[in-house]
Amino acid sequence: LSSSDGVLELDLETASTRIQVGGREASVQTFNGSLPGPTLRVAPGDTIRVTMTNRLEAPTNLHVHGLHVSPEGNGDNPFLSIGPGKSFDYEFILPEDHPPGTYWYHPHRHGYVADQVAAGLYGAILVEDLEPVPAARERVMVVSDLSLDGSGNLAEVNQMQQMMGREGEVVLVNGQVRPRLTAAPGERERWRIVNACPSRYLRLQLEGQRVQLLSRDLGRLPVPEETTEVLLTPGNRVELLVETTEGSAKLVTAPVSRGGMDAMMGGAMMGDNSAGGDEAIELLTLEVSGDRAQTPNPVPAGPALRDLRQEPVAARHTLDFAMGMGGGSAMMDGAGSGENTMMAFTINGREFDAARTDTAVAVGTVQEWTLTNSSPMDHPVHLHVWPMQVIEDDGRDVPEPRWQDVVNVPARRQVKVLIAFDDFPGRTVYHCHILDHEDQGMMGTVEAR
Ligand code: C2O
Ligand code: CU
Ligand code: CU
Numbered sequence: 001l002s003s004s005d006g007v008l009e010l011d012l013e014t015a016s017t018r019i020q021v022g023g024r025e026a027s028v029q030t031f032n033g034s035l036p037g038p039t040l041r042v043a044p045g046d047t048i049r050v051t052m053t054n055r056l057e058a059p060t061n062l063h064v065h066g067l068h069v070s071p072e073g074n075g076d077n078p079f080l081s082i083g084p085g086k087s088f089d090y091e092f093i094l095p096e097d098h099p100p101g102t103y104w105y106h107p108h109r110h111g112y113v114a115d116q117v118a119a120g121l122y123g124a125i126l127v128e129d130l131e132p133v134p135a136a137r138e139r140v141m142v143v144s145d146l147s148l149d150g151s152g153n154l155a156e157v158n159q160m161q162q163m164m165g166r167e168g169e170v171v172l173v174n175g176q177v178r179p180r181l182t183a184a185p186g187e188r189e190r191w192r193i194v195n196a197c198p199s200r201y202l203r204l205q206l207e208g209q210r211v212q213l214l215s216r217d218l219g220r221l222p223v224p225e226e227t228t229e230v231l232l233t234p235g236n237r238v239e240l241l242v243e244t245t246e247g248s249a250k251l252v253t254a255p256v257s258r259g260g261m262d263a264m265m266g267g268a269m270m271g272d273n274s275a276g277g278d279e280a281i282e283l284l285t286l287e288v289s290g291d292r293a294q295t296p297n298p299v300p301a302g303p304a305l306r307d308l309r310q311e312p313v314a315a316r317h318t319l320d321f322a323m324g325m326g327g328g329s330a331m332m333d334g335a336g337s338g339e340n341t342m343m344a345f346t347i348n349g350r351e352f353d354a355a356r357t358d359t360a361v362a363v364g365t366v367q368e369w370t371l372t373n374s375s376p377m378d379h380p381v382h383l384h385v386w387p388m389q390v391i392e393d394d395g396r397d398v399p400e401p402r403w404q405d406v407v408n409v410p411a412r413r414q415v416k417v418l419i420a421f422d423d424f425p426g427r428t429v430y431h432c433h434i435l436d437h438e439d440q441g442m443m444g445t446v447e448a449r
Helices: 113-119 159-164 435-439
Strands: 007-021 024-031 040-042 047-054 063-065 087-093 101-106 123-127 137-146 170-173 180-183 188-195 202-206 210-216 230-232 237-243 247-253 281-288 313-325 343-347 359-361 365-373 379-383 388-393 406-409 414-421 426-432 443-448
Touching: 007 040, 024 113, 101 113, 101 188, 101 237, 113 137, 113 435, 123 137, 123 188, 159 435, 170 281, 202 237, 230 237, 313 359, 313 379, 343 426, 365 406, 406 414, 426 435
Parallel strands: 007 047, 040 123, 137 188, 180 281, 313 365, 359 443
Antiparallel strands: 007 024, 047 087, 063 101, 101 123, 137 170, 188 237, 202 230, 202 247, 210 237, 247 281, 313 343, 365 414, 379 406, 379 426, 388 414, 426 443
């Protein structure tokens, strides 16, 4: 769906839906009956108006992940709740200088996020380039995972899976199991990839093809970088340029170790308690054959990136992500899936409380945040509205400006980011994008005034 005259207007309806997944009838949840939901295409300066209607039995809401838009009122407000049978009118106004790139939308009602995203509620948002990137074609790939039981219903999730972050047994690309794509040799394709899995990290590899990284989360790199592998934690996006060579190439996700509980429990726990799996999973096949295409035009350089290290830092904050035994669940609101958790998922020692402001920032300032992880598992940290520039990753300086809106903080390590709170007063959230952790309390509030 594309905007016209600067406005994109649409209805989105969440509902339980029977669809085919990998040749099986499955009960999932969808936006407008499809998995993923419709792809929204807009330009900087556009307005998106969504009438969202909730046909689920649980409350929900809508979040536009990564978009730099107001968190207030009927904008990207994560505190809203749309009850079963209710509707809400959203309006998201993109600034004229909004970075182009691949973004996405998903529900964000605390306590239900992992269940609803795992069930199928997500879709892509594309913000158009300032200057087109020449490519034979563009492919949007929303990667997700889910587990079905014998009757095609979503499998129940146990406490251990919630603690580790659930990983679905089947990995889908646009709702399909291992789709086959075709191209001619010598073509350039642009792949816009979204990691919409609730917890699964993707380590993407495409053997036998030339791959360049064009964009990470938002904007684009000034010059595409040759790459053989990219890591996407939940919520991350990448855009890749694939220059095709004759043959059959598989896109796989290689195993990722994102820590586990074993270290924490002194090795005392039995069974599968480390996340990630240990085998590569095939996502799709690209078949390249036929007559050689004409050599594509070179990719024009993108604009230089703003380097926040050149700007004064007005304040510093530390956020510590921790998991502890004997978690209280007082903050959980009843039906949330984390109700009887035995772990506490905290930031600076506290579980999420929508009524409390955890971090206050001044509009118009640049801040340095140190994200520390005192737990034995990685946490992918996400801040709404304002993107982060990673300046120190695991003790090492990051030499070039690197913008992301989800940043992985490895187990027992720290990462430093700079954030420019240039505009948009209002309150919103930061959280772990392992959505089970978020639902169990690993989320805090930030207010820009
Ligand atoms: Cu993609 Cu607050 O989330
Ligand atoms: Cu988000
Ligand atoms: Cu986490």
